[in-house]
Amino acid sequence: MSKTINVDQARFEQLLRLGDNALILGHRLSEWSADAPVLEEDVALTNIALDLIGHARLWLTAAGQAEGRGRTEDDLAYLRDARDWRNLHLVELPNGDFARTMVRQFFFDTYHLLFLDGLAAGCDTEIAGIAAKAAKEVRYHLRHSRGWVIRLGDGTEDSHTRMQRALDDCAPCVPELFETDRTYLELEDQNIVPDIQLLKAEWECQMNQALGEATLQMPEITHAMSGGRQGLHSEHLGYLLAEMQFLQRAYPGASW
Amino acid sequence: MIAALLPVTTRAQVLELLDSVTDPEIPSVSIRDLGIIRAIDIHSTGQEMHVVVTITPTYSGCPATRVIEADIRGAIERAGIPNVLIEHRLDPPWTTDWITERGRKHLLEAGISPPACWASTPLSYEADVVCPHCGSHNTRVLSGFGSTPCKALWHCSGCLEPFDYFKPH
Numbered sequence: 119m120s121k122t123i124n125v126d127q128a129r130f131e132q133l134l135r136l137g138d139n140a141l142i143l144g145h146r147l148s149e150w151s152a153d154a155p156v157l158e159e160d161v162a163l164t165n166i167a168l169d170l171i172g173h174a175r176l177w178l179t180a181a182g183q184a185e186g187r188g189r190t191e192d193d194l195a196y197l198r199d200a201r202d203w204r205n206l207h208l209v210e211l212p213n214g215d216f217a218r219t220m221v222r223q224f225f226f227d228t229y230h231l232l233f234l235d236g237l238a239a240g241c242d243t244e245i246a247g248i249a250a251k252a253a254k255e256v257r258y259h260l261r262h263s264r265g266w267v268i269r270l271g272d273g274t275e276d277s278h279t280r281m282q283r284a285l286d287d288c289a290p291c292v293p294e295l296f297e298t299d300r301t302y303l304e305l306e307d308q309n310i311v312p313d314i315q316l317l318k319a320e321w322e323c324q325m326n327q328a329l330g331e332a333t334l335q336m337p338e339i340t341h342a343m344s345g346g347r348q349g350l351h352s353e354h355l356g357y358l359l360a361e362m363q364f365l366q367r368a369y370p371g372a373s374w
Numbered sequence: 375m376i377a378a379l380l381p382v383t384t385r386a387q388v389l390e391l392l393d394s395v396t397d398p399e400i401p402s403v404s405i406r407d408l409g410i411i412r413a414i415d416i417h418s419t420g421q422e423m424h425v426v427v428t429i430t431p432t433y434s435g436c437p438a439t440r441v442i443e444a445d446i447r448g449a450i451e452r453a454g455i456p457n458v459l460i461e462h463r464l465d466p467p468w469t470t471d472w473i474t475e476r477g478r479k480h481l482l483e484a485g486i487s488p489p490a491c492w493a494s495t496p497l498s499y500e501a502d503v504v505c506p507h508c509g510s511h512n513t514r515v516l517s518g519f520g521s522t523p524c525k526a527l528w529h530c531s532g533c534l535e536p537f538d539y540f541k542p543h
Binding site (some may be wrong): 158159161162165166168169170171172173175176243246247248250251252254255258261262 | 433434435436437464465466467468469493516517518519520521523527541543
């Protein structure tokens with residue numbers, strides 16, 4: 119096993135991970151467009167999708183520059199196959215019902231904001247700048263998803279049951295949030311990314327507080343998804359990419 | 375008439391040109407008053423004038439950003455400077471604290487309640503938001519997200535009308 123990993127390579131990988139999480143979740147949320155339970159939620163979910171796709175553009179542009187092979191944000195978004203995507207399993211999980219979408223969002227928003235705040239305090243000025251900007255937007259996302267988790271958890275019998283089921287659906291994707299690999303540890307050494315153990319403790323603390331208020335139980339995690347950062351995905355990602363990349367695949371280089 | 379054809383040469387003149395450029399989604403407010411212009415640099419190589427306008431985009435995914443860039447370019451080109459470069463500065467991120475008093479006044483006139491608190495006081499959700507239609511303080515939030523990324527949807531219990539609220543950011 120080689121001891122060192124090139125910092126530039128690690129930086130490129132990390133930028134891809136950030137961009138891919140944002141783009142895949144943004145695409146998922148956009149699937150609610152014109153299909154949400156009420157008009158206000160339609161507007162909210164598509165606004166959050168728009169913010170995330172905006173973040174993805176910044177991260178993927180930076181990734182292309184870090185790689186130095188001339189790939190643009192569009193090349194990275196539209197011309198990679200599933201094995202080359204670096205996103206977490208959580209964000210590719212299908213929307214399910216509104217409860218599932220909100221639990222997925224709450225899990226991710228909590229993690230996302232802690233992670234971005236950590237990056238913003240890190241030593242890489244380019245990454246810190248993008249993270250500080252994105253964090254301001256994610257603060258609104260988190261307030262929205264946290265509010266729904268509490269309202270629906272502590273709501274009717276039906277909404278409570280659906281929320282508890284949604285927690286069961288999303289829980290296997292949680293351990294992956296806090297996994298590390300050589301890429302991550304290298305960047306942690308350079309003080310570019312946050313200490314993942316501290317982040318995990320804070321995430322769990324915020325979950326306990328919100329789920330307590332929501333009268334919901336975090337299920338025991340009996341099996342866990344893993345490997346998204348290395349390009350190992352569930353079958354869901356392939357279907358998502360087939361839709362998202364269709365135009366560029368069918369009409370290469372199309373623009374308007 | 376000759377004076378009208380002379381190209382602009384100072385930053386103050388460029389700034390004045392940018393007063394005519396507005397946010398396409400909030401046409402009553404200029405981009406100057408929105409606080410997105412960071413710097414204007416003018417330099418010349420030989421006969422050629424170059425203008426570099428540095429902006430801080432508002433929300434990451436806001437589709438207005440590209441239109442604003444095209445409008446900035448157009449306004450300066452029409453004044454006789456063909457070489458316009460637009461650069462982005464993300465850090466520090468844009469904040470509604472940079473909206474000018476005039477900008478806030480224009481928002482209110484357009485039926486959009488301006489931010490009710492400093493963005494540096496995060497998540498002051500229950501801030502005292504004033505209805506732009508009737509001036510009532512008896513208002514409540516309908517949705518944290520609205521017709522554009524920068525706005526939330528509120529409701530006035532005084533005149534019973536819904537209205538847009540520009541979120542502190």
